[in-house]
Amino acid sequence: MPFKGIAAIAVALGAVAATAAYGATRETPSLLRPPGALHEGGFFERCVKCGRCIEACPYRCIVAAPRDAGFQAGTPVIDPRAHACRMCDGFPCSTACPTGALEPVATRDELRMGTARVNKDLCLSYVGNRCEVCYRACPLIDEAITIEFAAREGDAIHAIFEPVINEDVCTGCGLCVERCVVSEPALAITIEPAT
Ligand code: SF4
Ligand code: SF4
Ligand code: SF4
Structure with missing residues (x-):
């Protein structure tokens, strides 16, 4: 490691x-x-x-x-x-x-190791860039993670291509975290406390 x-x-x-x-x-x-x-x-x-x-x-x-x-x-x-x-x-x-x-x-x-969560303050999508690396890295692409399009406030040129986690399907494997392109990853795996 x-x-x-x-x-x-x-x-x-x-x-x-x-x-x-x-x-x-x-x-x-x-x-x-x-x-x-x-x-x-x-x-x-x-x-x-x-x-x-x-x-x-x-x-x-x-x-x-x-x-x-x-x-x-x-x-x-x-x-x-x-x-x-x-x-x-x-x-x-x-x-x-x-x-x-x-x-x-x-x-x-x-499998439920945890759930991926996206930090919008770090993810490139929210500043109008297209990235989607996490989406393509996911073994459960289009099930555990999808890309949704949204207008970007105050920006007439760039849209947001937002990675959205489906918490019912995400296994918490962490491949999206491993592959995230920013140095401080914009995704993390959270572990729910036992109920
Ligand atoms: S943790 Fe694994 S299953 Fe969940 S979105 Fe990331 S890559 Fe996909
Ligand atoms: S990659 Fe390692 S931790 Fe994951 S299922 Fe395989 S043996 Fe288990
Ligand atoms: S790889 Fe990282 S920066 Fe790129 S869309 Fe996914 S979370 Fe955002």
Whole structure:
């Protein structure tokens, strides 16, 4: 994984570790876990940090959280900006998990790692450029993400070709985040808290 990716995970995990250090519960870190992960509390109870999911991933997109990540150190995480999940047939990562921290995933339709969200302040589409790279990168093009056209206020020349996420279909694989062309990606994967 590029240093940038490790650093991003370390920063995210640092906030979590700080929360734990102050005696809060071990809940709600917004980490992107491998396919089939239980909600965060259940995942953490079951994951023994054996690394089998990491070894099983042919794309090397799962990494162990770094040592300075507090109680999360060694747990498997995905930084989609570095290496997004390819949603492999058979999901070898979740199949390899010996404890049930990752439950088997039968098909892409079942997969819900998180949901992509577009930051309109960063996305090139909203300044009148045509980009659509995220749209073309999506394995579920025209299902999980579509392009919608809109007039741009105060601009008689350029329209907005807006990437719109279908939250009912998006799996949270993160390929759109990996491929986004701006240096601070205009998409992020959000993880819904367990209900
Ligand atoms: S589905 Fe494939 S690419 Fe995605 S985390 Fe699992 S093994 Fe890696
Ligand atoms: S995370 Fe992005 S690439 Fe993956 S399904 Fe959702 S919109 Fe498509
Ligand atoms: S790739 Fe990034 S900048 Fe381009 S349309 Fe998608 S979110 Fe916007």
